[in-house]
Amino acid sequence: MSDSETKDIPILFLKTRSLPHEQYNEFFASNPLDNAVFTPLFIPVLKHHHVNLDNLKTHLITKFDSADPDSYGGLVITSQRTAEALSSIIPALPPTxxxxxxxxxxxxxVGPATGSALVRLGFAASNVLGQNSGNGEALAELILESYGSRPKPLLFLAGETRRDIIPKTLSIAPEGRNITVETLTVYETIVDEGFETEFGKVIEEMKDTTRWIVLFSPTGADIAIDVLAKDLTSPSSGSYLAAIGPTTEKHLVDKLSRKPDVVAEKPTPQSLWEGIRVFTQRDRVKGDDVTIGDD
Known part of the structure; x- marks a missing residue:
């Protein structure tokens, strides 16, 4: 292969494609790495459905009056799924x-994708904070630093499966800085029953082809583990693993006894792409040799 020849590298994102904008697709499809052109493919691991939307509507109508001392002082939204649940009730809210x-x-x-989704929804960009925090721990510290003294409680919109690091960190902060957080579950998650079959089929079709596999959560890693274990132990496997965040990384190590090849420092396509770039440079892999198993 000549230096000028490009090579398609499939990158499998084990997640539901976000609508209307999918940041990972947009970024990787338009940002090749040396001579490698990424071909994004999304394989849904989980299905999400909204819950408690009537409660959410009531909270937004009755408990966000800045003149009311018993109102909430703000929202905490840590995922695009939560933003989508919020978006679904916006048309039903009164104009005032x-x-x-x-x-x-x-x-x-947490994360610029969630922040951008809320700005597109209509929130003032100056009021959307923490887009570069990267994880719940960092966001909790930012809230403690920026919220002020004697604050009103916050409303945390979340899924039913979550780490409670944000409410715990805020509630146990020293007196005078501690913040009450009320949590409202606005979506539930179930396994996509067709995932394992679809994932296995895609891996089989890509036999002897190099590819990146990107995992976004411990739950997703658990569901993918059987297919991953079979693929990674195959002599012809051309898979590289990437994890979004240290929690998913640790889970992969525990379950597969293998560290992912790349761990994105932040939950952004830019951070993931940069991790892959550093990985290829570190291993002196260039251009059409961007991943293994394709000699």
Whole structure:
């Protein structure tokens, strides 16, 4: 292969493709690495459905009045799924509620994708905070630093499976800095019953082809583990693993006894791409040799 010849590298994202914008697809499809052109493919691991939307609507209408001392002081939203649940009830809110919510409500988020989704929804960009925090621990520290003294409680919108690091960190902070957090579950998650078959089929079709496999959560890693274990022990496997965040990394080590090849420092496509770039440079893999098993 000549230096100028490009090579398609499939990159399998084990997640549901976000709508209307999927940041990982947009970034990787438009940012080749040396002579490697990424071909994104999304394989849904989990299905999500919204719950408690009537409760959420009531909270937004009745408990976000800045003049009311018993109202919430802001929202905490840590995933795009939560943002999608919020988005689904926006058309049902009164105009005065929307105006107040969008103009005056502070929203703390993890990751720029979630932040961008909320700005597109209508929240003032100056009120969307924490986009570079990267994880719940960092976001909790940012809230403690930026929220001020004697704050009102925050409303944390979340899925039913979550780590409670944010509410715990805020509630046990020293007196005068501690913050009450009320949690409202707005979506539930179930396994996509067709995932294992579809994932196995894709891996089989890509036999002897190099590819990246990206895992986003411990739950997703658990569901993918049987197919991954079979693939990674095959002599012809051309798979590289990437994990989004240290929690998923640790889970892969525990379950597969193997560290992922790349761990994204932040839950962003830029961070993942940079991790892959550093990996290829470190291993002196260039251009059409961007991954293994394709000699």
């Amino acid at each position: 509620t929307l105006q107040n919510l969008f103009a005056n409500t502070k929203v703390w988020v």
